[in-house]
Amino acid sequence: MVRRRQREIHVNNERWLVSYADFITLLFAFFVVMYSISQVNQSKYRVLSETFVEAFNQPNDSKANPMPQDKVSPSNDAITPIDMGKTAAQDAATPPAIVIVEDSAKPEMNAQSNTTAKTQTSDELTQISDLVNEKFSQLINDQMIKVSSNELWLQIELNDSILFSSGGVETSPQAQVIFTEIANILKNYENPIQIEGFTDNVPIRNVRYPTNWELSSARATEIVKFLADKGVEPERLAAVGYGEFQPLASNDTEMGRAQNRRVAVMIAKRKMDRPRALVNQLKK
Numbered sequence: 001m002v003r004r005r006q007r008e009i010h011v012n013n014e015r016w017l018v019s020y021a022d023f024i025t026l027l028f029a030f031f032v033v034m035y036s037i038s039q040v041n042q043s044k045y046r047v048l049s050e051t052f053v054e055a056f057n058q059p060n061d062s063k064a065n066p067m068p069q070d071k072v073s074p075s076n077d078a079i080t081p082i083d084m085g086k087t088a089a090q091d092a093a094t095p096p097a098i099v100i101v102e103d104s105a106k107p108e109m110n111a112q113s114n115t116t117a118k119t120q121t122s123d124e125l126t127q128i129s130d131l132v133n134e135k136f137s138q139l140i141n142d143q144m145i146k147v148s149s150n151e152l153w154l155q156i157e158l159n160d161s162i163l164f165s166s167g168g169v170e171t172s173p174q175a176q177v178i179f180t181e182i183a184n185i186l187k188n189y190e191n192p193i194q195i196e197g198f199t200d201n202v203p204i205r206n207v208r209y210p211t212n213w214e215l216s217s218a219r220a221t222e223i224v225k226f227l228a229d230k231g232v233e234p235e236r237l238a239a240v241g242y243g244e245f246q247p248l249a250s251n252d253t254e255m256g257r258a259q260n261r262r263v264a265v266m267i268a269k270r271k272m273d274r275p276r277a278l279v280n281q282l283k284k
Helices: 016-038 042-057 088-093 105-135 137-141 173-186 212-229 254-260 276-283
Strands: 145-149 153-159 193-198 237-241 262-268
Touching: 105 137, 105 145, 105 153, 105 173, 137 145, 153 173, 173 212, 193 212, 212 237, 212 262
Parallel strands: 193 237
Antiparallel strands: 145 153, 153 262, 193 262
């Protein structure tokens, strides 16, 4: 009887490779997950960090549920978020951010300087008015000098009787004293000055002054030259003659005609610009 040869059972000694392969696959998946976690979304992380900072810095229920003193952090200590998404090499390669701090005080300073300039301009007219009223108080009480003003001008009006002789342009000694004091006041400021001459309606006919236009203009020019000689800058001065065409009172009476014969010193709040086209024509 032939014996049946028993089949040898083959023992697989390499089954450990299956477990090892599974382990390597799992380890690879683990490192992939860790790598993906390390790539932090900066915007979301910043929002999360700010949320935690606000939550921990708000003194909401600290009185109702007091914590032990040794576990409470000082309220002034800000929680600084740690950027986990950058390595040292990335930090070295990334240039530092440039923070531009706007000087919020500059607009306020500019606005304040503009307000100060406007106030200073108004204050200059007020100062001039106060000085004139103080210097010529007696003549103002005698109604020989009148001081008035509006938002654009300060007007010093002088009666003709204390300034000129009848039909003449030479200033009287009293007028020279008055305008010397006015010049001493005005030369300390920069406001433009316009001298205006007025007459009554009595005709004047001579070779030098054919009409009241020439007479009023000559009187205004005489005062302009006097002020310039006393130290007032000539570029600030102007002379205007109106003749008899801007009366204050009726020319039918002697009193009215006396009021109309006058000189006005007009002090402007600010410099008036001349038309640019006219200036260019004058330069050619």
